[in-house]
Amino acid sequence: MKLATLIKDANGNSLGRDGQLVIVSRDLTRAQPVPEIAPTLQAALDNWQHMEPELQRRFTEFEQDPTAGETFDPKRCGAPLPRAYHWADGSAYLNHVALVRKARGAEMPPSFEQDPLIYQGGSDIMLGPTAPIIGDPRWGIDFEAEVVVITTDLDQGSTPDQCESAIALLTLVNDVSLRNLIPNELAKGFGFYQSKPASAFAPVVLTPDELAPHWQSAKLNLPLRVWLNDQPFGYPDAGVDMNFNFAQLLAHCCKTRALGAGTLLGSGTVSNKQQGLWGSSIVNGGVGYCCLAELRMYEAIEQGQPSTPFLGDGDRVRIEMTDQNGMSLFGTIEQQVVAIEAS
Amino acid sequence: MKLATLIKDANGNSLGRDGQLVIVSRDLTRAQPVPEIAPTLQAALDNWQHMEPELQRRFTEFEQDPTAGETFDPKRCGAPLPRAYHWADGSAYLNHVALVRKARGAEMPPSFEQDPLIYQGGSDIMLGPTAPIIGDPRWGIDFEAEVVVITTDLDQGSTPDQCESAIALLTLVNDVSLRNLIPNELAKGFGFYQSKPASAFAPVVLTPDELAPHWQSAKLNLPLRVWLNDQPFGYPDAGVDMNFNFAQLLAHCCKTRALGAGTLLGSGTVSNKQQGLWGSSIVNGGVGYCCLAELRMYEAIEQGQPSTPFLGDGDRVRIEMTDQNGMSLFGTIEQQVVAIEAS
Numbered sequence: 001m002k003l004a005t006l007i008k009d010a011n012g013n014s015l016g017r018d019g020q021l022v023i024v025s026r027d028l029t030r031a032q033p034v035p036e037i038a039p040t041l042q043a044a045l046d047n048w049q050h051m052e053p054e055l056q057r058r059f060t061e062f063e064q065d066p067t068a069g070e071t072f073d074p075k076r077c078g079a080p081l082p083r084a085y086h087w088a089d090g091s092a093y094l095n096h097v098a099l100v101r102k103a104r105g106a107e108m109p110p111s112f113e114q115d116p117l118i119y120q121g122g123s124d125i126m127l128g129p130t131a132p133i134i135g136d137p138r139w140g141i142d143f144e145a146e147v148v149v150i151t152t153d154l155d156q157g158s159t160p161d162q163c164e165s166a167i168a169l170l171t172l173v174n175d176v177s178l179r180n181l182i183p184n185e186l187a188k189g190f191g192f193y194q195s196k197p198a199s200a201f202a203p204v205v206l207t208p209d210e211l212a213p214h215w216q217s218a219k220l221n222l223p224l225r226v227w228l229n230d231q232p233f234g235y236p237d238a239g240v241d242m243n244f245n246f247a248q249l250l251a252h253c254c255k256t257r258a259l260g261a262g263t264l265l266g267s268g269t270v271s272n273k274q275q276g277l278w279g280s281s282i283v284n285g286g287v288g289y290c291c292l293a294e295l296r297m298y299e300a301i302e303q304g305q306p307s308t309p310f311l312g313d314g315d316r317v318r319i320e321m322t323d324q325n326g327m328s329l330f331g332t333i334e335q336q337v338v339a340i341e342a343s
Numbered sequence: 344m345k346l347a348t349l350i351k352d353a354n355g356n357s358l359g360r361d362g363q364l365v366i367v368s369r370d371l372t373r374a375q376p377v378p379e380i381a382p383t384l385q386a387a388l389d390n391w392q393h394m395e396p397e398l399q400r401r402f403t404e405f406e407q408d409p410t411a412g413e414t415f416d417p418k419r420c421g422a423p424l425p426r427a428y429h430w431a432d433g434s435a436y437l438n439h440v441a442l443v444r445k446a447r448g449a450e451m452p453p454s455f456e457q458d459p460l461i462y463q464g465g466s467d468i469m470l471g472p473t474a475p476i477i478g479d480p481r482w483g484i485d486f487e488a489e490v491v492v493i494t495t496d497l498d499q500g501s502t503p504d505q506c507e508s509a510i511a512l513l514t515l516v517n518d519v520s521l522r523n524l525i526p527n528e529l530a531k532g533f534g535f536y537q538s539k540p541a542s543a544f545a546p547v548v549l550t551p552d553e554l555a556p557h558w559q560s561a562k563l564n565l566p567l568r569v570w571l572n573d574q575p576f577g578y579p580d581a582g583v584d585m586n587f588n589f590a591q592l593l594a595h596c597c598k599t600r601a602l603g604a605g606t607l608l609g610s611g612t613v614s615n616k617q618q619g620l621w622g623s624s625i626v627n628g629g630v631g632y633c634c635l636a637e638l639r640m641y642e643a644i645e646q647g648q649p650s651t652p653f654l655g656d657g658d659r660v661r662i663e664m665t666d667q668n669g670m671s672l673f674g675t676i677e678q679q680v681v682a683i684e685a686s
Contacts, residue, residue, distance in 0.1 A: 085466055122463060
């Protein structure tokens with residue numbers, strides 16, 4: 001089943017802070033509101049056990065009638081949850097962690113292989129797929145392409161198996177990162193705040209069954225595709241070199257607290273280990289990257305300093321995942337930077 | 344104006360995940376739902392400019408008729424926002440920061456006097472005032488009594504003055520902290536996650552006008568009172584030694600992002616500088632503390648090691664703020680520890 005949240009009607013008028021839940025055809029061409037089942041995605045997640053079968057039934061009917069619904073316009077979409085109650089972001093691809101640390105001269109402690117890194121993000125404003133990235137280029141604006149799961153309720157102390165069962169939906173995120181603000185902020189010891197502004201989400205969420213057979217053992221085994229200014233930038237496989245699966249990450253989150261329905265957990269920047277430093281970029285025959293920081297790290301190792309700048313005014317990032325037939329699964333995140341000069 | 348959120352009806356039945364908004368009499372004895380204005384506190388905050396005058400009018404009428412409404416029972420209350428979209432917690436009392444750091448052998452960098460410490464917390468499950476603290480005593484369970492502001496919408500880049508105008512409501516929080524999980528977690532560099540489980544809130548929220556003349560320059564100039572197992576533990580003044588006021592803290596939060604209506608920002612553990620180490624505890628004639636960690640720090644300095652344990656099964660914490668006449672402003676946070684053995 002595929003779902004999305006419209007935040008504008010066909011005339012461009014607001015559909016409210018939480019938008020309107022729609023079912024979306026598998027080919028992403030048609031959509032239909034389902035107010036008689038649930039007005040918003042959060043309302044559906046609040047009662048997922050009852051809502052999911054209802055929505056699945058409607059989705060099946062909708063797929064069978066190609067004339068049903070209206071045109072699906074991702075520009076009218078917000079984030080699937082335009083505001084959410086919990087946004088935690090893991091860093092499950094340790095290759096990314098090791099590289100980003102290396103770039104600032106720090107080693108990765110061996111404990112990181114057993115103890116997942118997770119940060120708590122702001123969830124009051126989740127951006128839609130085409131929202132601009134508004135920031136000061138002096139902040140070092142970077143993208144981070146990731147896979148996200150959305151859960152139902154989870155009790156404190158839930159096991160990885162219980163966590164896996166609570167994964168209701170999947171989607172993609174661009175976890176925008178302000179690299180030049182990170183070192184000073186992390187040095188203070190309280191984690192990210194200013195350096196992790198609002199994130200943008202793909203327009204469409206999928207139930208795990210929709211991703212079979214690529215969804216296995218709480219990992220999504222498909223390449224995550226990133227373009228920078230229309231040039232291919234990366235397509236690492238999200239199922240490769242993921243040191244903790246989503247069930248393990250969620251169990252880490254649940255150790256000391258319960259999680260509410262509609263919790264979003266990100267995978268961290270997808271990153272594949274590859275042989276040879278320069279082999280990693282697409283122009284050098286590799287699978288490339290899901291953020292600029294990794295490319296800049298390779299450049300620093302090879303050339304003594306990074307040569308690719310962070311994002312500037314007008315730069316465009318595109319993030320998408322396709323199935324084995326090239327069909328877009330979640331729709332596309334397409335963001336453009338709007339530079340401001342911050343005081 | 345005083346408001347609260349009921350999560351149970353008089354028969355103990357759930358009033359839903361977001362509960363029911365009620366206006367509360369100034370003396371905290373009576374309450375009345377206002378569904379014709381707003382069903383929930385979040386709904387009121389979403390349209391605060393229009394809702395606040397309506398609610399204020401109803402509150403004035405309610406105060407004038409002492410027979411109106413039903414008995415206000417804080418045991419039926421959830422957190423004012425039982426789930427929220429943004430919970431950020433500052434650490435504006437640098438005396439607390441310096442002491443807690445000293446306890447782990449770390450100095451406070453001078454930059455902390457200009458650059459506020461703020462961490463992002465989980466907001467999907469905000470506990471009501473009498474919810475138990477469920478945790479493993481090996482985690483080192485501690486309380487942290489704080490003042491909290493709740494805002495309307497704020498644009499990215501808002502100034503301190505704009506932020507001060509956006510403060511809609513105030514209340515109190517017990518920001519439960521798991522001291523023995525903190526060092527390892529902070530060493531990973533991504534901030535708190537497991538070491539900051541769900542926080543409990545006072546039952547009642549107040550508009551700033553209700554706190555005049557104690558609400559001045561975005562600080563609340565009243566003692567915050569804490570009892571541990573019915574013994575007075577602290578009553579430091581929340582307006583004293585607060586190095587950043589709420590407007591400055593909010594402006595820090597807004598630097599790279601907008602904030603949505605219903606954002607909660609905590610002050611950090613209230614802590615007053617006092618002359619002499621032992622003078623600080625109440626039994627030694629001081630104003631005492633708002634967390635165990637500070638007392639343990641003093642003990643470590645004086646005796647070589649802390650002698651007061653963290654919280655164990657059955658321990659009870661009470662947090663309250665009263666006006667100059669001894670009247671409770673926000674109602675009382677009263678939590679008891681329920682010990683579990685975590686795997």
